[in-house]
Amino acid sequence: MSEVKKIAVLTSGGDSQGMNAALRAVVRSGLYHGLEVYGIQRGYQGLLNNEINKMDLRSVGDIIQRGGTVLQSARCPEFMKLEGQQRGAEILNQHGIDGLVVIGGDGSYQGANKLSKLGIKTMGLPGTIDNDISFTDYTIGFDTAVGVVVDAVNKLRDTMSSHARSSIVEVMGRHCGDIALHAGLASGAETILVPEVPYDMGEIADRMKENFEKGKRHSIVIVAEGVGRGEDVAHALKERHASIDARVTVLGHIQRGGAPTPFDRNLASRLGDFAVRSLIQGESDKGCGIINGELVLTDIDKVVNTKKDFDMDMYELALRLSQ
Numbered sequence: 001m002s003e004v005k006k007i008a009v010l011t012s013g014g015d016s017q018g019m020n021a022a023l024r025a026v027v028r029s030g031l032y033h034g035l036e037v038y039g040i041q042r043g044y045q046g047l048l049n050n051e052i053n054k055m056d057l058r059s060v061g062d063i064i065q066r067g068g069t070v071l072q073s074a075r076c077p078e079f080m081k082l083e084g085q086q087r088g089a090e091i092l093n094q095h096g097i098d099g100l101v102v103i104g105g106d107g108s109y110q111g112a113n114k115l116s117k118l119g120i121k122t123m124g125l126p127g128t129i130d131n132d133i134s135f136t137d138y139t140i141g142f143d144t145a146v147g148v149v150v151d152a153v154n155k156l157r158d159t160m161s162s163h164a165r166s167s168i169v170e171v172m173g174r175h176c177g178d179i180a181l182h183a184g185l186a187s188g189a190e191t192i193l194v195p196e197v198p199y200d201m202g203e204i205a206d207r208m209k210e211n212f213e214k215g216k217r218h219s220i221v222i223v224a225e226g227v228g229r230g231e232d233v234a235h236a237l238k239e240r241h242a243s244i245d246a247r248v249t250v251l252g253h254i255q256r257g258g259a260p261t262p263f264d265r266n267l268a269s270r271l272g273d274f275a276v277r278s279l280i281q282g283e284s285d286k287g288c289g290i291i292n293g294e295l296v297l298t299d300i301d302k303v304v305n306t307k308k309d310f311d312m313d314m315y316e317l318a319l320r321l322s323q
């Protein structure tokens with residue numbers, strides 16, 4: 001018989017498309033299993049401000065299709081300190097919360113790990129567009145964000161081809177090149193710059209010039225923000241060859257908005273329900289993930305201390321196909 005009766009859920013860090021779907025799954029799965037479910041507003045900031053409200057079936061109605069998060073999100077510097085974490089644990093204990101589901105990225109997982117070391121039973125759900133969490137093939141929001149980038153590149157291609165220009169597209173991903181890689185392969189980018197792979201700007205500029213001379217009508221360069229600014233890449237290309245007409249587009253927060261794809265909604269729904277069922281079964285202090293289609297639990301301490309693998313095969317494929 002489960003000892004878990006009251007659970008709470010929060011969304012933290014940068015929002016991501018599908019957080020609402022994950023929230024809906026946590027709340028509805030919790031209620032289905034007879035638990036009381038509480039929503040904490042604005043991530044760890046709301047926890048420290050005691051912004052905790054009971055959720056019911058209707059609190060999560062009509063949100064599966066919406067981007068953003070109805071609980072709102074925040075970055076909370078106070079929670080980086082032990083005193084903040086201790087106060088957070090105290091508040092959760094005062095409310096009698098015996099399971100906390102944290103939906104967020106690697107930083108939010110760090111916070112959840114700290115809480116679990118203070119005796120709070122936690123479950124992490126990977127909610128970030130960055131896809132930078134280990135022990136899951138995908139994070140919630142990544143698929144949608146990649147779609148946003150690909151859609152933008154399609155549009156850029158049209159105008160770049162008309163003018164024989166090079167489009168430098170700066171994408172998000174903090175220290176992880178996955179958005180750049182997946183969007184780059186899907187959009188047929190000629191060059192993909194990611195923090196995981198060293199590159200030679202001189203060689204890239206030479207190849208670009210040659211390709212234009214051979215009749216190529218446009219060139220797409222996807223730059224992960226972890227590498228640097230798109231403007232700097234454009235500057236370096238033009239410095240090497242003045243003939244390169246490089247134009248920069250910074251996609252920015254557009255990548256975090258819009259309706260989640262069916263993939264993200266289903267991933268969020270499966271993981272949200274899995275987190276609740278796992279808590280009921282006595283599991284805690286775990287990150288929930290999906291690997292080769294299977295739902296998996298991994299110690300959250302291990303998740304936060306393991307860097308996610310970069311898919312070099314996919315990167316090399318993108319290069320081979322972009323000749």
Ligand SMILES: Nc1ncnc2c1ncn2[C@@H]1O[C@H](COP(=O)(O)OP(=O)(O)OP(=O)(O)O)[C@@H](O)[C@H]1O
Binds near residue numbers: 077
């Ligand atoms: N080392 C840490 N210890 C305790 N709490 C942390 C730690 N790192 C981050 N947090 C908490 O988690 C919050 C969110 O972290 P962060 O800003 O890194 O975003 P994230 O969850 O990685 O999401 P994303 O990268 O998608 O924006 C921080 O504002 C902070 O409150």
Ligand SMILES: O=P(O)(O)OC[C@H]1O[C@](O)(CO)[C@@H](O)[C@@H]1O
Binds near residue numbers: 128225
């Ligand atoms: O503007 P904000 O909210 O600080 O977020 C920017 C960061 O958040 C992320 O989008 C992840 O949510 C990173 O890729 C990016 O660096």
Ligand SMILES: [Mg+2]
Binds near residue numbers: 105106107128130132
């Ligand atoms: Mg992060």
